[in-house]
Amino acid sequence: MSITGAMNAAISGMRAAARGSEIVSNNISNALTPSYGKRGLELSALSYGATGGVRIDGITRHMNEGVAADRRLADAAQQNTQAAVSFFRQLEDIAGLAGDSSGLGGRLAAFEESLITAASRPDAVERLGNTVTNAQWLVDGIGNAARDIQEMRTRADTEIAQDVQTLNTALQQVEQLNAQINTTRSRNGDSPALLDQRQAVLDTIGAIVPINVVPRDNGTVAIYSEGGAVLLDITAAEIGFEQQNIVTEFQTVDAGTLSGLTLNGQDVRTSALGGGRLGGNFAVRDTYSVQAQAQLDALARDLVERFADPAVDPTRGAGDPGLFTDAGAAFDPLNEVGLSTRLSLNAAVDPEVGGEVTRLRDGLGAVVAGPAGDATLLNSLRTALDTARAPASGGFGTGARSAADLFSSFSSALATTRSNAEQDLSFSSARLTELTGLQMSEGVDTDQELQNLLLIERAYAANARVIQAADAMLETLTRL
Template identity: 50%
Template structure:
């Protein structure tokens, strides 16, 4: 080896060691940075002429793309399950469980008890007042459940709008990064930082909509939803959505009163069965707004209808005239079976017996259609009300099947269905959470290992010292030659 070739080899070694130490320092500094992948320097022996040395081929990012892809899908599933579980927990909190006094079932039981107490002393005004107030609490509890459902649908609609805005921005940012990465690769520049940024954005997108990443030329990628929607392939897709200020029980995606999704102006399916963007937090909000909440609305409306029907019959209260509202009303009027949707929002205690609305509670004893108080010791109507409440009958709306149920049985069935759904969703959430946690841990294990990096730094320092010693030796040789 000539002196010049030795000097050239040492200089190239110093340059490689310098860049390698910079990468190690960068790795350690970014050990906790989201999306950061550890880098190493790709080296090979130089074959230029007879000078020898080391050649720097570029920077290599180290990450397991299969683990990353699995973690993204797990993230979407976790977000989806967490969102639907939160909704079911929210509704269960509003309805309450049968063992809670303030729950729907508890208020029904309190109303039944108030009727029994009043029938034992029909002359006691305070017991009649307590019965009327208990009935009013029951009606308002049904209103609260319906209002909670409406609020959940409104919140879901607003969340969809926010997520669509963020999704569109993230897709545009990925498109810009694709272009920057292409430019960096063409110019032989290191694009590792750009790749890190793109990875973070794709992770965020995959939580909203589960995506598959396909490699394209010059380091670019295409994004497809797992449902088959094209989100980015060259150009970013434009996802469209029109939010509503308030979502009422009468609004639905089927009648066009609620917005669906479009991709580049083309409508896409948003159902939980085969929606193109289903599976992440965006799909979960659509499921809440268009499926879960309307189903709960149907069930609470059926309960409200059954409660009104039980006390609207002249067989229960002979003083009622045809078409006159009974103890419970549809905003003060009689029940119209064709207007069941939203009935839970409208059910109220008849103002004729509501003491807070100027009503007279003696009508609970003598009849809502009575013109004057009757025998204060007659508990016939109060007993009839109690029997009507506990009578087992098949709900005419069929939302609870064909089994004969009492009013308490319907409320218990509703609580049971919500509780069962919530429990099942919590179990699925636990599985999704464990899967996401394990895959996240695996991805982190493939990230920066500071112990390994410090060991690499020691090797690099030794290489640097060795190359420096070669240069020092060459310098001594030149000085010796010059001194001859």
């Protein structure tokens, strides 16, 4: 090899060492960067005749796609269960835990206790007034819980709209990145930064919808949902959704009053895009909230029908509402949906609308005041609460229950459902943490990178020494 060839070979070695040090520094600085794939320098021997050296073939991005795919699915599952847990926790805060004095069960117990107190002194108007106050407090608790459920449905609808917008934007970004990666690869270029960027966008999509990413030519990918929907194959799909400003208890997807999803203008099953945060919000809006609302309506119906029995208060006329009413009127079993928000106290006993608290003692339909010491009607009202009767709706089963037992069943079922959802969340969170740690462990190893840096430093110094020696030889020749 000539002196010039030796110098060229050494220069190529220094160039490779410099590029290697750049890659090592990038790897170390991005060791904790999500979606970053470790870089590696690809080298090969360069030989043309008597001239040698090293050639930089490119930069390779190292990423375990199998682990990345599993982590995305775990993230989707965690997001899905988190939506359920958040809903049930909020609902439990609204309805109150068992034994919570301000919860629905506690309000019913306060109303029953005030009836007992009033029956012991039916002539004490202040005790009758306290009973009316507690009855109104119970009505307010049920109504507020129902309205809060509809607010959670509205919030879920809003979050669905936001997720759909994010999903459409992310799919378009992947389409554009695919095109850029394809162009770069066609020109024999490297695209690790583009791959990192696409990985981050895929992670965003994977949190909303569980996806399968399928490799295509020249580094491009296609995206399919776990439910079988084609989200991207050359071109990005367009997901459609119509947001509602307010969601009421009467609105459902089946009735056509709430929006489902469309894929490129065609209706698509929600389950086709379920399993992630999007599916979790749909479950909150269309399943969990609807079931909770139905159970609250069943509790309200049970209260209304208990006190609408003619045997409880014989002073009422036929068809007149009892102590609890449907917006002031008698309850129609065919109009149960939304009863919990319409539940109201009979105006005859409500002083705020001109009623008399003494009608609790004398009867809702009494035209004259009865004996002040007669507790017959008050005892009948209490008996109505304690009477075991089978709930007509709400999915509570066919067993006969008192009002307190029915309210307790609602709270217990809610606590059990919330506990089960938290167990699912604990499992999915642990799985996500484990897979995230596994992905990080297969990423940048800073110890290994520092060792590589020492090797690069030695190689650089050795190549520099070759150049120094060649320079000394040339200087000797020039002195001849």
